[in-house]
Amino acid sequence: MKFTPVLAGLCLVGAAGIGHAEYPLAARDLAATCANCHGTNGHSVGGMEALAGAPADRMLKQLMDFRSGDKPGTIMHQITKGYTDEQLELIANFFAAQE
């Protein structure tokens, strides 16, 4: 059962990857912008949600809900508005794939 979200994630990478085909490290570089608060590769050292290994679909839904205002936040509703749909997908999939 553990692999279901990861496989879903890989499909998303495939879909989202088209626009970034010319630059293969887009997901890694984008996810690094989250590390200041959420830890290197999503491994939070405390006080912030750890993103490493979280299911991609759930993470992406949270990010989209922050952006739409459906999910209240202190700061994430403002930060998510700075990224495109495709970038949020790449980020969610990168973190989902971290152990």
Add this chain to the structure above:
Amino acid sequence: MLNRRDFLKSVGAVAAGSTLAGAFSDRAIAAQARGHVVVVGGGFGGATAAKYLRMWSDGGVRVTLVERQREFISCPISNLVVGGVRQLADITVGYDNLRDKWGVEIVHDEVVGIDVGKREIRLANGDSLTYDRAIVAPGIDFLWDDVPGLAGNEDTIPHAWKAGPQTMLLRKQLEEMPAGGVYAMHIPMAPYRCPPGPYERACVIANFLKTHKPGAKALILDANPDIQSKKGLFMKAFEERYGDIIEYRPNSRLLSVDAANRKAELEFSEVTADVLNVIPPMRAGRIVDHLGVSLINDRWVDVDYQTMEAKGAPGVHVVGDAIFPAPQMPKSGHLANQQAKVAASAVLNLLAGTPPNPSPVVMNTCYSFVDATHVVHVASVHQFDTAQHTFLPVEGAGGLSPAPTELEGQYAHAWSRNIWADMLA
């Protein structure tokens, strides 16, 4: 020093994770990047660059970090040390993990020369380091001579704008201040390191005075015409929390200081204080003078934002407070960390002979305390604009807290622990 195989073992979990991200090409590029990168400066920019160069190259690129201090002491959260809420030990982190876990070679020394043509950095101890690419993160240096009377008197008139002994000196002066005394701070014209920092300091110090120095005043003398960051939130905090303590005076140009009498001569008045805290005007750390490039406004390094490579100094990337910033990009530790990742990514691509990220992204988060526990934030996201070849803030993204909260106080401390770990753990 780890060899490559040991290194791969020690970060095996991370490396294995990255292959799952569908990034097989990630590994291919990591395998291609070879060479020696010298990082100058071990603060938010330099330490992050050193770690990410090693992590993203799977240990394939040799990294030497030159830093004169034995330990990193954080400017963010240092206002809480000034205010007596935290200790210096709480904001101090060693370089051991960079060396032992990530295999960064650390040299505690001073850079005395950079030969951009020969790709060589000379150290005070007489050694030279040759590099394939360099990342220079020198932070800021002060323009002492812009304020007559200030040079050589930082033991009497602390700035506390570089964390460490100066932080403790300002703390000590505040503790020794008489009840009913006057604390005066001068803020230089923007741009300066950490735009909200002076106003946070005003709040945290006023909070200390309120309980420990009855009748004391905090005079905030700002060379700028207005509060430079989180204006409404700070104005509200000044008025509602510290109305009888803080007096904010904009357009207060500082002409000179008299250290013996702790007196500040301003354009239209004079102020004598028990504690005089002058944040001097500043510029890029003087190490950049070795690059032989002309500085913007004689102060800041002009960089290609896509790679952070300094214009006119091929092979040298500059990050952090030392650069001339892209539009609406503040000089913050958070952005130094983000720029360092842009530089590390670009350097590894260039060493591997592959094109750098065509559309890097950076973002900023900055928490400020308005007392010991209540915090407000400002955030922004900056996407690289190919047409203008610069980072532009995303309109409609980012923003401010509606009001100070203790929840954001907890996030501020969590931010500090996580960013220090992102740099140094």
